[in-house]
Each structure stands twice: as C-alpha cells, then as structure tokens.
Amino acid sequence: MRAVVFHNPKDVRVETIDDPRIEEARDAILRVTSTAICGSDLHIYNGMFPQPRNMVLGHEFMGIVEEVGPGVKNLKKGDRVVVPFPISCGTCRFCNMQLPTHCENSNPENYGPEGELLKGKGAALFGYTDLYGGYNGGQAEYVRVPYADYGPRKVPDNFTDEQVLFLTDIFPTGWAAVDWANLQGGETVAVWGCGPVGIMAMKSAWLQGAKRVIGIDIQDYRLRMAEKSANVETINARNVDAVEVIRDMTGGYGADVCIDAVGMEADRTAMEKAMNVVQMEKGSMKVLERCFDSVRRAGTVSVVGVYGSPYNNFPLHQWFDKGIKLMGGQAWVHRYIDNLISLVQDGKVVLDDIITHNVPLSEASRMYDIFNKKEDNCVKVVLKP
Numbered sequence: 001m002r003a004v005v006f007h008n009p010k011d012v013r014v015e016t017i018d019d020p021r022i023e024e025a026r027d028a029i030l031r032v033t034s035t036a037i038c039g040s041d042l043h044i045y046n047g048m049f050p051q052p053r054n055m056v057l058g059h060e061f062m063g064i065v066e067e068v069g070p071g072v073k074n075l076k077k078g079d080r081v082v083v084p085f086p087i088s089c090g091t092c093r094f095c096n097m098q099l100p101t102h103c104e105n106s107n108p109e110n111y112g113p114e115g116e117l118l119k120g121k122g123a124a125l126f127g128y129t130d131l132y133g134g135y136n137g138g139q140a141e142y143v144r145v146p147y148a149d150y151g152p153r154k155v156p157d158n159f160t161d162e163q164v165l166f167l168t169d170i171f172p173t174g175w176a177a178v179d180w181a182n183l184q185g186g187e188t189v190a191v192w193g194c195g196p197v198g199i200m201a202m203k204s205a206w207l208q209g210a211k212r213v214i215g216i217d218i219q220d221y222r223l224r225m226a227e228k229s230a231n232v233e234t235i236n237a238r239n240v241d242a243v244e245v246i247r248d249m250t251g252g253y254g255a256d257v258c259i260d261a262v263g264m265e266a267d268r269t270a271m272e273k274a275m276n277v278v279q280m281e282k283g284s285m286k287v288l289e290r291c292f293d294s295v296r297r298a299g300t301v302s303v304v305g306v307y308g309s310p311y312n313n314f315p316l317h318q319w320f321d322k323g324i325k326l327m328g329g330q331a332w333v334h335r336y337i338d339n340l341i342s343l344v345q346d347g348k349v350v351l352d353d354i355i356t357h358n359v360p361l362s363e364a365s366r367m368y369d370i371f372n373k374k375e376d377n378c379v380k381v382v383l384k385p
C-alpha cells in the first residue's frame with residue numbers, strides 16, 4: 001500500500017510499504033478514505049518529538065472497515081467509521097473513568113521487562129512516535145485499528161467524509177478545551193491560536209453557552225478564517241499587545257476563560273532550534289504565559305496546545321494569586337464523540353469549512369511543508385488515499 005512515512009525531521013515521503021494485518025482479536029483493518037494533517041503532526045515533522053525509526057504518520061482518519069478480528073462484534077466489513085485519535089482499550093481503570101487518553105493497556109511503553117504494568121504512561125496514539133506506542137498511523141491506504149470494538153464510530157451515510165472527519169480529533173479537542181472550563185452561560189472566552197484546533201474551540205464555546213468569543217493569532221489569514229468560520233472578534237498579537245486589548249474588551253478584568261490552542265510552536269524560532277527537545281527555550285511558553293496574563297481572577301486557563309518539555313519559569317505566583325483553574329492534556333475523544341456526532345447530524349455545527357487543501361495522498365510531503373510554513377493560506381489539509 002501507499003503511505004506517508006516519516007524518515008527524519010522535514011523528510012516525509014509517500015512510499016510503498018506492506019499492508020497492515022490483523023494482529024490481535026480486537027483489531028480491525030480500515031481502508032482509509034480521508035485523512036488530515038494536524039498541528040500535532042508538525043511536532044514530529046519538526047523533530048520536537050524525536051522518532052528514531054520510520055513510521056506511518058496520521059491520527060485523523062476515517063474509512064471503510066475491510067476486515068475485523070474475531071473479538072470485534074459491533075463492526076463488519078463495509079461499515080463506514082471515524083476513528084478517535086487515542087488508542088484505548090475501553091476496559092482498564094482509566095477507560096472506565098472515561099479518561100481514554102490515560103488508557104493503561106494500549107501503550108507497550110507502559111509495561112516493564114517482565115510484562116509488569118508500570119502505571120506511568122498514558123494511551124498510545126495513532127502514528128505518534130514510539131513514545132506513544134509506536135503504532136502506524138492513518139495517512140495511508142490502510143491502517144490497523146487496535147481495540148476496534150471500542151474506538152471507531154459509524155457515521156451517517158448522507159454526510160461526506162469532510163463533514164465528519166474532524167470528529168476524530170480537532171472537534172473533540174476544541175470541545176474538551178471549553179468543557180474543562182465548565183461554562184455556566186454568558187462567559188467571555190479568549191482562544192489563543194486560530195488554527196484548526198483553535199477554531200473548533202471557538203465553535204464549541206458558542207455551543208456551550210459563551211456570550212463573547214475572541215480569537216488571537218499572528219497570521220492575518222488565520223484570523224480571517226476564524227471570523228468567517230466561527231464568527232468571532234479577532235486580535236492580531238503581532239500588531240498589538242493582545243493582553244491589553246483583551247483587558248480593554250472586558251472592562252479591565254480579563255477573559256473568563258483563556259484557551260491555549262497554540263502549544264509549543266508559539267515561538268517558531270525556538271521550534272526551529274528545538275530539534276533536540278532538551279533545548280526547548282523559555283520563549284516556547286509565551287502563549288501559556290499570555291493566557292495567565294489575560295484571564296480574569298479565578299478564571300480558567302485550558303490548554304490543548306501540546307507541550308512536550310519541562311519549563312522552569314512557570315508563573316506559579318500568578319496562578320496562586322489569581323486563583324486560576326488550570327487544565328490541559330490530550331482530549332478525551334471517546335467521552336465526547338457520540339454527542340458531537342449528534343451535533344453535526346442535527347446541523348448545529350459545520351466542521352468542513354476550514355478545509356483549504358483537499359488533495360491526493362501522493363502530495364503529502366508538499367502539504368506538510370506548506371502547512372508547516374503557513375503558506376498558501378493553508379489552514380487544514382485533507383489527504384485522499
């Protein structure tokens with residue numbers, strides 16, 4: 001089959017590799033019909049998450065079930081499904097708490113030399129380095145889906161792939177960022193980052209009862225996309241002090257909720273230099289610090305942008321003094337996805353309006369480059385195997 005294979009930082013190739021096979025009873029093999037590139041893929045692409053061996057990338061994908069293992073009773077060949085990006089067993093302590101990103105069974109890194117459970121690692125993710133389980137991803141013609149009786153969800157036939165693809169990751173992720181702030185209705189939500197994840201958080205903020213939603217970015221074309229797709233007010237943090245502007249907009253208080261949908265790419269220079277994760281610079285915390293600055297006292301800072309290294313200048317004093325509620329992590333896709341499918345089905349939200357590039361899988365390397373450099377007004381890339 002053809003697949004998008006990571007070789008080295010900035011070296012991603014579409015090449016022919018062996019087809020995946022059923023390895024465990026609860027596996028399924030999916031024929032991928034659509035897959036997207038995510039800001040998280042850029043962390044591998046840029047070498048911030050080191051990956052020592054070749055691996056198929058991609059954790060946002062959907063398709064048609066080709067084959068199921070004997071343990072999968074709820075799916076059959078021909079079913080059309082979307083697949084949550086975390087690989088979760090559905091039966092462990094954490095899955096039972098509806099915390100699928102902390103599944104203790106899916107990540108082989110969580111077992112010691114004698115097969116003992118180390119209780120230290122979270123769930124594996126598709127196509128997301130050996131640290132996250134070493135599973136091949138879905139930017140390919142076929143993908144092996146472990147625990148296929150728990151993750152994949154059937155989607156309505158009358159919706160196109162593009163209309164439902166983002167249920168795999170970015171919509172649940174944006175939804176989680178807002179859910180973690182537990183809106184009571186009427187809040188002002190400031191979303192830092194107008195990429196696909198930020199825009200999904202903005203759509204989610206309206207759906208969960210926000211009264212005012214503000215999008216902050218440093219790329220004008222992304223701000224225009226957020227205005228168009230999520231109907232938000234915007235601030236270009238390159239031109240003005242966005243913290244001051246947010247305070248002015250909120251009578252001096254700050255926003256009730258600040259969402260960091262940027263993560264460690266906040267400082268592109270730091271990112272370029274951070275080919276070795278240990279060298280991550282202080283600058284890479286900029287957006288999280290600005291969230292602390294621009295949230296009101298006793299407000300919530302919700303972090304879905306990914307951070308992958310320690311940081312010694314954490315604004316502990318501000319967190320304590322302002323009484324800020326801080327939450328972050330990988331999104332609990334399995335917990336939210338059924339409700340979110342209903343929202344799409346009922347026409348309460350449109351997801352596909354952020355797609356700027358919809359191209360054959362064969363163009364993946366060029367697309368990684370464009371999406372990484374934020375060229376060609378690129379917001380979201382969909383690849384067709």
Ligand code: NAD
Pocket residue numbers: 038039040041042043169170173192193194195196197198216217218219222237261262263264265266267286287303304305306329330331374379
């Ligand atoms: P993206 O790269 O398309 O978007 C990031 C946006 O941040 C860009 O529009 C960029 O211009 C903007 N930005 C960069 N520096 C900034 C700054 N200093 N101030 C304001 N804006 C700035 O990525 P994406 O696909 O939208 O993903 C965003 C983040 O979410 C990434 O860190 C990604 O890894 C993470 N993510 C997390 C989860 C999760 O489960 N928590 C899931 C998916 C993605």
Ligand code: ZN
Pocket residue numbers: 038039040041059060085169170
């Ligand atoms: Zn993603």
Ligand code: ZN
Pocket residue numbers: 088089090091092093094095096102103104105106
């Ligand atoms: Zn589990």
